[in-house]
Amino acid sequence: MKNTALILGASGQDGAYLAKHLLQNGYRVLGAVRRSASPRAARLQYLGIERDVELFECELLEPTNVIKLVEKTRPREIYNFAAQSFVAASFEQPLFTLDVNTLGAVRILEAIRAVDPAIRFYQASTSEMFGSGDDGAQTETTPFRPRSPYGVSKLAAHAMAVNYRESYGMFCVSGILFNHESPLRGREFVTRRVTLGLAEVKHGRRDCLALGNLDAQRDWGFAGDYVEGMWRMLQQERAGDYVLATGTATRVRDFVALAAGALGFKIAWEGTGRDERGIDRNTGRAVIRVDPALFRPAEVHALRGSPAKAAAELGWAHRVEVPELAAMMAAEDDRRVRDGLQDF
């Protein structure tokens, strides 16, 4: 019989890539999505798998939705991706963020405990739980000091998953993932802001792209690589927590230059701080400017992870490097803007 996996948050970036990975591995894939007016299967459609994933409605704020879904589907594995996942929005909506991200995870854990404690559970934890690191790479044992309501909400959910593992012997795994991107990334995230914004400048849809902190550094990988690591975590004999990262941090400014290069711009940086601008040397026009309104109340300046444990125990390694990732995303946004295609 086929293994069955339930993905909560199946309409998001990771949900789509994981669904594809599981289908390729012979799984029956069930996707939970919330009621929404916007197209829920757009990312699954992009990957050509919308007909292969069985969709169910589930609102994580409703405890009965969650328990009924687990009861009805009784999967072998549950992946919890459902979240208010945008750090900046969490400063504006802290209560909502904690409700969905923390209590939502606990609702799922309680449903598993009540229905079938043998169900394997994956919690989508995040490098934002670390806050700004010191110079070294962050590992599974680095202390957490989150600097946003999002980070706090995910840390509390992480601690609950560890607790259910230790208290009830449940197979709860927490993947502490550093940023992973793709052409399916939401347009509010900085990498997509950059690739989509620059594609719009290229095609004359806007004059200039405004960005926040150009000096922020992130450890960016490709989502398609990361979902394989998540799946491997749930196939282990014993449950544990794992960092997935590339081990290399890149400045926003450098990601911009890579994406801009892929779109045919030649960026020269002029000015400093709030007055810094990215000038396209082909035309002499400013195509990037800094907008202080996009700075966060508390910035996480640098994040870089060590995937050593995942490499040793899961045999996992990333494949796509940042230049390839930036080029992949830029090419896709170039095509979308040029052809007026649907976006996420």
Ligand SMILES: NC(=O)c1ccc[n+]([C@@H]2O[C@H](COP(=O)([O-])OP(=O)(O)OC[C@H]3O[C@@H](n4cnc5c(N)ncnc54)[C@H](OP(=O)(O)O)[C@@H]3O)[C@@H](O)[C@H]2O)c1
């Ligand atoms: N991508 C990263 O770099 C990264 C890094 C570390 C951790 N994470 C975490 O990994 C998970 C997956 O990331 P992602 O990039 O795929 O995020 P995403 O694209 O924002 O997907 C989030 C998913 O959660 C769903 N959702 C939100 N609120 C919900 C609610 N109240 N009830 C039910 N579903 C709800 C969304 O549904 P709608 O489509 O209806 O909005 C969407 O399917 C998230 O939990 C994120 O916080 C991501």
